[in-house]
Amino acid sequence: MTDHGTARRPDHLSAVPAPPTDVGDLLRAVARGDEAAFTKLYDLVAPRVYGLIRRVLRDPAQAEEVAQEVLVEVWRTAARFDAARGSATAWVFTIAHRRAVDRVRSEQSAADRTLKVGAASVDTPYDEVADEVSGRLERQQVRRCMDDLTELQRQAVTLAYYQGHSYREVAELLNAPLPTVKTRMRDGLIRLRDCLGVEVTA
Amino acid sequence: MTPTDVHSLVGAYVLDAVDDLERAAFERHVGECPSCRTELDELRETSARMADSTWSVPPPQLKSSVMAAVGRTRQLPPPETIKPERKLRGSRTQRWTLAAAAAVVLAAGTGTTVFAIQDQRVRDQSAIASAAELRQERIQSILASPDLVVRTSPMRGGGKVTVASSATRNASVVALGADSAPQSDQAFQLWSLRGDTATDAGVLAAGEGSAVQVVDGLPGNDGLGVTLEPAGGSKVPTAPLFAKVSLT
Numbered sequence: 377m378t379d380h381g382t383a384r385r386p387d388h389l390s391a392v393p394a395p396p397t398d399v400g401d402l403l404r405a406v407a408r409g410d411e412a413a414f415t416k417l418y419d420l421v422a423p424r425v426y427g428l429i430r431r432v433l434r435d436p437a438q439a440e441e442v443a444q445e446v447l448v449e450v451w452r453t454a455a456r457f458d459a460a461r462g463s464a465t466a467w468v469f470t471i472a473h474r475r476a477v478d479r480v481r482s483e484q485s486a487a488d489r490t491l492k493v494g495a496a497s498v499d500t501p502y503d504e505v506a507d508e509v510s511g512r513l514e515r516q517q518v519r520r521c522m523d524d525l526t527e528l529q530r531q532a533v534t535l536a537y538y539q540g541h542s543y544r545e546v547a548e549l550l551n552a553p554l555p556t557v558k559t560r561m562r563d564g565l566i567r568l569r570d571c572l573g574v575e576v577t578a
Numbered sequence: 579m580t581p582t583d584v585h586s587l588v589g590a591y592v593l594d595a596v597d598d599l600e601r602a603a604f605e606r607h608v609g610e611c612p613s614c615r616t617e618l619d620e621l622r623e624t625s626a627r628m629a630d631s632t633w634s635v636p637p638p639q640l641k642s643s644v645m646a647a648v649g650r651t652r653q654l655p656p657p658e659t660i661k662p663e664r665k666l667r668g669s670r671t672q673r674w675t676l677a678a679a680a681a682v683v684l685a686a687g688t689g690t691t692v693f694a695i696q697d698q699r700v701r702d703q704s705a706i707a708s709a710a711e712l713r714q715e716r717i718q719s720i721l722a723s724p725d726l727v728v729r730t731s732p733m734r735g736g737g738k739v740t741v742a743s744s745a746t747r748n749a750s751v752v753a754l755g756a757d758s759a760p761q762s763d764q765a766f767q768l769w770s771l772r773g774d775t776a777t778d779a780g781v782l783a784a785g786e787g788s789a790v791q792v793v794d795g796l797p798g799n800d801g802l803g804v805t806l807e808p809a810g811g812s813k814v815p816t817a818p819l820f821a822k823v824s825l826t
Contacts, residue, residue, distance in 0.1 A: 407656065414648060418641060427634030440637055447644045448651055455656040461619045466626035473629070477594040482738070518630055536593035537628050543590040561589030562621070569624040576619040 400464040407454035414451055421465065422447065425472045432476035432540040442479050446472045462576050473537070480540040521571035529564030532557050585614055592622045598753060599728060599742050603721055716792050720744050720751050731823040733757070737787070739804055739821040743797040750796040752779075756820075759787030760806055766820065767811045769803040770796055776803060781811030801825050 399420055405413035425446055430439035450468055457467050522530055535546045547557040584607040590596045591604045608614050723744035730740045736757030743750040752768060768779040779793045804821040
């Protein structure tokens with residue numbers, strides 16, 4: 377919200393102090409048991425939490441269930457958020473992604489999944505994966521930066537993040553050696569970090 | 579795994595593309611390498627930005643369900659009240675204790691159980707520090723073996739058992755995480771399976787649904803079985819098998 381917008385707001389509305397809309401501030405209030413702050417936090421992060429989980433799990437019903445777990449977990453563990461180690465939104469999405477991936481992994485034993493992935497790898501159209509990912513990238517910056525990655529970096533990162541594949545599965549899907557995939561995930565994220573200008577100041 | 583090998587997992591780690599044991603190994607590594615932590619934090623921040631593009635309208639009932647659950651969910655206290663900063667002998671011990679707690683937590687899976695375990699572990703940290711340190715060293719030396727073979731099997735009733743075996747160390751690290759813990763008068767028991775013979779390989783504490791145990795002499799057997807027994811364990815396994823991890 378810009379100062380300009382605030383200044384133009386009618387008096388009878390601006391008489392009430394504007395609530396904090398920064399996710400970090402809200403999370404700190406939530407840590408003190410502030411349910412009203414949690415409601416605001418919900419509105420800010422729930423669409424991305426639900427969207428991310430749904431992207432990974434594919435199944436809307438399961439996504440709803442896991443999203444609920446994640447959001448309650450955010451409430452429960454808010455006091456554990458450490459601003460020195462990253463942003464509040466990253467903290468929330470880290471919980472969400474981890475839970476989504478845990479659900480994927482618990483759905484199928486590792487062996488089943490590897491077999492399935494192995495069988496599917498023959499005809500999985502990777503372009504489709506890439507298209508789907510970039511097609512839905514609403515944030516121009518992330519999209520632009522993803523385009524800067526090499527093909528293998530981008531595939532390694534997106535197959536893991538958006539589809540919940542382990543790096544072993546990614547290696548099989550891409551028919552690439554395990555150490556290469558590990559390295560591409562790291563290189564890819566480093567390049568993305570530099571492009572996005574991500575910094576964590578302790 | 580050498581520190582370099584472990585550190586090369588940083589990308590896979592922030593993408594949640596590692597298994598439970600690799601995650602535990604990586605977190606131990608980062609605990610001892612402050613500069614690695616900066617890279618970890620930055621890459622985690624970066625990966626989270628990828629969630630920006632996943633915006634999707636949640637079902638309307640989600641908010642009311644979440645708010646209802648929040649109303650009956652007790653919050654964790656700030657970490658200051660549980661951080662074991664002062665009582666321990668030295669920073670090394672602190673790290674091991676936290677790493678041990680983390681390993682248990684990570685191996686166990688996620689959710690309420692996990693945090694309950696972590697809290698309890700950290701509360702009891704003085705008492706378990708020495709034991710945890712020894713055990714953790716043991717676990718780490720096995721997990722660091724070049725010939726490590728990792729096998730996983732789902733558990734009856736939900737959850738999973740992971741067995742990481744090193745033939746050269748003639749030992750395995752068994753991580754058991756059941757979705758539901760046994761009754762307080764029952765316990766999970768581990769068995770080395772060879773042919774038709776099952777040999778006791780350790781009993782978990784009564785009512786304990788998750789644990790990380792070292793089982794000596796397990797490599798070379800056909801598999802590891804898990805049964806539910808009366809507290810304290812049994813001489814022979816009681817059917818049914820709750821999990822069977824094949825090692826052949």
